[in-house]
Amino acid sequence: MELATLAAAGDRPAFGELVRRHGSSVRGLLRRMGAEPSLADDLAQDAFLAAFERIAEFRGEGTFVGWVRRIAARLYIRRWRRDGLTDQAEGELEEVTGGEATAASRIDLDGALKSLSPSERMCVSLCYGAGMSHAEAAEALNAPLGTVKSHVKRGLDKLRQRLAPPAGSSDGRREHG
Amino acid sequence: MADPDFEQSLVKMFAQAPALPDPEGFARIVEARLDRGWNLRQALIWTMGLAGGVIGFSQVFPTRVLAQMGAASDESTRMIDRGFRSLSNLQGNLDTLPLGGEVVWMAAALGVIALAFAITRAVEEF
Numbered sequence: 001m002e003l004a005t006l007a008a009a010g011d012r013p014a015f016g017e018l019v020r021r022h023g024s025s026v027r028g029l030l031r032r033m034g035a036e037p038s039l040a041d042d043l044a045q046d047a048f049l050a051a052f053e054r055i056a057e058f059r060g061e062g063t064f065v066g067w068v069r070r071i072a073a074r075l076y077i078r079r080w081r082r083d084g085l086t087d088q089a090e091g092e093l094e095e096v097t098g099g100e101a102t103a104a105s106r107i108d109l110d111g112a113l114k115s116l117s118p119s120e121r122m123c124v125s126l127c128y129g130a131g132m133s134h135a136e137a138a139e140a141l142n143a144p145l146g147t148v149k150s151h152v153k154r155g156l157d158k159l160r161q162r163l164a165p166p167a168g169s170s171d172g173r174r175e176h177g
Numbered sequence: 178m179a180d181p182d183f184e185q186s187l188v189k190m191f192a193q194a195p196a197l198p199d200p201e202g203f204a205r206i207v208e209a210r211l212d213r214g215w216n217l218r219q220a221l222i223w224t225m226g227l228a229g230g231v232i233g234f235s236q237v238f239p240t241r242v243l244a245q246m247g248a249a250s251d252e253s254t255r256m257i258d259r260g261f262r263s264l265s266n267l268q269g270n271l272d273t274l275p276l277g278g279e280v281v282w283m284a285a286a287l288g289v290i291a292l293a294f295a296i297t298r299a300v301e302e303f
Contacts, residue, residue: 015211128191
């Protein structure tokens with residue numbers, strides 16, 4: 001918050017430090033939403049630049065990184081809808097969901113997210129990664145609320161299967177949080 | 178069915194930033210883009226200011242402003258001439274007074290002292 005306050009007062013080095021601290025978080029969210037690494041990096045840069053332009057709007061409600069993640073998520077949604085990335089990614093889905101979940105994917109969120117359809121992945125990422133409510137996600141996606149809710153539900157079911165430890169096992173991601 | 182524990186752990190997993198390559202390089206690129214945007218904006222402001230100045234000058238120049246300034250200059254020259262002439266007349270009148278030149282200079286010196294005194298008081302007051 002201190003750095004964000006300094007950055008809001010026009011302190012460029014403070015903003016640079018914020019980028020250094022939270023860059024990976026924003027890039028990571030975009031990748032988890034389904035963006036290619038280079039696109040994720042480009043959009044993360046755009047998100048930080050937009051954040052710098054609008055930093056006076058950040059009033060400290062929530063974290064700075066959460067705010068930037070939401071900006072980045074909206075930028076990706078715009079690109080996602082414009083470029084029709086939904087259809088493009090469907091092909092990969094068959095390959096991933098065809099096989100059994102590997103041991104690695106049980107504990108790997110990134111791997112588990114690949115088992116979701118692009119729409120499910122998008123909705124889950126918006127709600128649990130960008131901190132949007134179902135209604136906000138529906139508005140951002142310009143989709144009916146019911147559709148978003150069902151995407152989230154199906155996505156959660158799939159993730160639970162992938163991430164939850166198998167019966168009888170004591171290890172697993174849930175225990176580590 | 179909702180599973181709050183799982184959803185909470187999912188939020189935490191999303192919050193954990195993955196280890197991505199070259200975070201420092203990423204920050205440098207963002208800062209460079211910020212600088213570039215800032216420089217571009219400055220250049221734009223300069224260009225717009227220059228263009229505004231050129232347009233303003235081109236609008237003002239043909240409106241006889243210079244001619245009016247020249248006329249005003251002629252008028253001021255005439256006023257200065259008149260001032261000098263009246264001073265010369267005053268000197269002529271002083272010569273006719275039954276007083277010596279020393280008296281005039283003394284009066285002028287007293288006037289200066291009075292003025293200095295008034296200024297000093299004014300400075301003390303304010």
